[in-house]
Amino acid sequence: MEGYEVVKVFNNNVVLAKKEDIEYILIDRGIGFNTKKGEKILKDAFEKVFILESDIKDKFTQLISRTDKEIVGVCEEVINMISKEYDDLNKDIHIKLVDHIAFAVKRIKEKDEIENPFLTEIETLYTKEYEIAKRAASLIEERLNIKIPEGEIGFIALHINAAKSKESLSNTIKSAYICNSIAEIIEDELKIEIDRKSIDYARFVTHIKFTIHRVINNIPIKNELKASIKRKYKESYRIAKLVVEFLEKELDQKISDDEVAYIAMHIEKLKNRALF
Incomplete structure (x- = not known):
């Protein structure tokens, strides 16, 4: 038959x-x-x-042998949900997302929640992925009768981005880490606290995201106001230079003065919002 x-x-x-x-x-x-x-x-x-292609079949078999079948089932429904938004997902998501959710459920049941320090950056950098992750969390909650914390939604969003972009999860996390670290540099230098929920911070994070993309892909940018920004916003430009030193170390690439000037403009906006 x-x-x-x-x-x-x-x-x-x-x-x-x-x-x-x-x-x-x-x-x-x-x-x-x-x-x-x-x-x-x-x-x-x-x-x-x-x-289940041969390169993931054995890993998937091992994974389901030690994972509750209900968790595997709801994860596959989540992957189906994600696949409706993104056509060509990295097939590793059948291993990595299931394994992550299984461990997350175990932690939640044991009341051992892991803090997500990059939640705001994740929500800003990966807006669509975060919205899908919220829907995924609702499905998991319904199926498994548990409450998924907001930080965990951020981690799910990172997995979604890694699967759809086919880049490593570590690189996906790195972008969020870089944005958060830059914010801390600015806060330390200006002795201010940045409102991570503000529109200005969202714009700043988005700018840093595109800066990273341009630097990695060697895409030049021209800033006609560079000299004026350097003269008018001396403190913000100084801090922008510190930010760029950090970025150059993280990305192992040189960054132009034009990029420094654009970053300085955004720092000036953050500074003004924090002071007034």
Whole structure:
């Protein structure tokens, strides 16, 4: 009999099945309801089919052997949700997100919450990913009957960005770390506290994001007001030079004076908002 042979049922909507020695994650409403291992699924149309390719198959098998099936199931529903927003996800998300959520659930149940120091930066840098992560958290809460803290939503957003951009999670986190560290440099130098929820800080973080992109990709920028900014905003320009020294060390790249001037402009705005 042709069809998919059920290998494991994760929940009512997600099953692991095989066909001609290839394993698939099948997602469809009610597909796992009253379904048993070894049964055949004869239909060919599903809401979503993920093929477990050979380079992740063994890792996924090891992961599900030690992870609660309900957690795996809801994570795959979350991945399905993400895939509707981004077509070509890194297949490692089936390992990394499931593993992360499983550990997060364990921590939450043990009341051992890990603080997310970059939450504001994540929400600003990865706005769409953060919104998807909030929807993912709601689904996890509904399925597992737990409360997902806001910091954890930020971590989920980082995983989403890493999967859709196909860059390493460490690089995704690094952007948030850099923005947060720069804010601390500015606060220390000006003896102020920046409102991390302000529009000015959101604009500043976005500017730093694009600065990093330009520097990494060797995209030049011209600032016609450079001399005027340097003369008019001396303190902000001095701090911008410190910020750029930090960026050059983190990115291992030289940064132009034109970029320094733009950063100085944003520092001046942050300074004025904090003082008045």
